[in-house]
Amino acid sequence: MRTTDFPQVRSLRLFESMSExxxxxxxxxxxxxxxxSQLELIHEGxxxxxxxxxIEGCVELYARSNGRESTMGMVRPIGTFILAAVLKDAVYLMSARTCQKSKILLIPSENVREAFEKDEAFARSIVLELASCYRGVVKEHKDIKLRTAVERLANRLLRYHADQGGNGSLELPYDKRTIASLLGMTPENLSRAFNTLKPYGVEVDGAVVKLSDLKPLETLAKPNPLIDERDA
Amino acid sequence: MRTTDFPQVRSLRLFESMSExxxxxxxxxxxxxxxxSQLELIHEGxxxxxxxxxIEGCVELYARSNGRESTMGMVRPIGTFILAAVLKDAVYLMSARTCQKSKILLIPSENVREAFEKDEAFARSIVLELASCYRGVVKEHKDIKLRTAVERLANRLLRYHADQGGNGSLELPYDKRTIASLLGMTPENLSRAFNTLKPYGVEVDGAVVKLSDLKPLETLAKPNPLIDERDA
DNA sequence: ACGAAGTCTTGATAATTATCAAGGAATGGG
DNA sequence: CCCATTCCTTGATAATTATCAAGACTTCGT
Structure with missing residues (x-):
């Protein structure tokens, strides 16, 4: 790997202030x-x-216990994962698998920890990155503890809608079964949740969702920046 | 505040390697x-x-949305909270209130961020602290997504039991309604979950719980270090 | 010590969510 | 392009969890 190969990696918050x-x-x-696709990159434990x-493609973070499995998060380019485990020199808490053919950059843990020791700017960037990750999980945890399944879906749709320009239409970024698991429900329940939202102007056609009237949907969803906004 | 007032604070992982x-x-x-007791220290947002x-006493972290409220965590001496928000100079994601008369040390955010800028060792300690906090929430998130209410209670009891010496008896560290909310259920449901565990050797008397036979309880709970162990 | 307030439990019921089963739609590899 | 596989949906049903109500038990302040 040469330094210039991936300028997008260099420009990640995590690396941008690191010494050359x-x-x-x-x-x-x-x-x-x-x-x-579907290759297990890491295994929890x-x-x-x-x-x-x-770098390219898409990775699903998931966890298992008992016989159950749940999707914990999705990572899209350019995104990192499993930073906390690397820094703590601990075991992974989540497994990861590709959900498309994917190009992945692997940096040996010891090198990351060495850079963390040597490079002060890197150490500081890590702090902000970890703080963001922490707040991200807290929000997901609030989402699942404070909302019903239909509310979680409604808010997720509003988020995707805003992310994609907010023009009344959105495309689901993952398979429905993946979204179901992300939202902490079964695929059947997701399907029914979509039906429940139909009277609120939610029209589903495959991966395309049309929101014909935001008002009632927002009344139902009661979006909360302290749960739904990425950077709050 | 003088430096020598609270040696326990100085010896926290967060501060121990900081310059004098x-x-x-x-x-x-x-x-x-x-x-x-019951004073709101911080308000989400x-x-x-x-x-x-x-320093002394006990603090409950909780969150609200819609009309609902959920306990997100408990902080006992000597423990810090709300570090991520301070570092990001962001709003609090959780509210906090005392659950007993409590002695609390408040460090202004700007001073923390200043120390973070100036003191390299402090910045590095923060990394490890945040990484631990992150992994803590991930575990709680796995707990709630992968387990039923009865399983969550069973595992929590086993954890308290181990924490308290593992001699067949444990004391619940918080009110039952608080534990219920921590575990993501209603007080009524917690009460019934205790009844469900009776055939598994769980005997409740007020705040004291006796575990007469760990084997069947563990079989039901299926404890998982990647969820239940504090430092995994 | 006493009354008030809050906590905990239990019962009855409702709402939510999961499971099982089956048919239809979409997708991908050959 | 077609077949096989997977995904998605729907129905029927069961399990889980929440809500409402009421009574027993604690706790706390006066």
């Missing part, structure tokens, strides 16, 4: 690999050998 | 206050003016 030489060292230790950066 | 002079500066800017450290 330390970034170079990190990149030289890194591997760029392409994986097919394994030691954190690498920090992962999604 | 920076720690002193931080402590001189800090306020030590005693609050009565407000700007993060202080980092809080519980």
């Amino acid at each position: 030489s330390n970034f170079e060292t990190l990149m030289q230790a890194a591997y760029l690999q392409t994986f097919p 394994d030691p954190a050998d690498f920090l992962y950066i999604v | 002079s920076n720690f002193e500066t931080l402590m001189q800017a800090a306020y030590l206050q005693t609050f009565p 407000d700007p993060a003016d202080f980092l809080y450290i519980v």
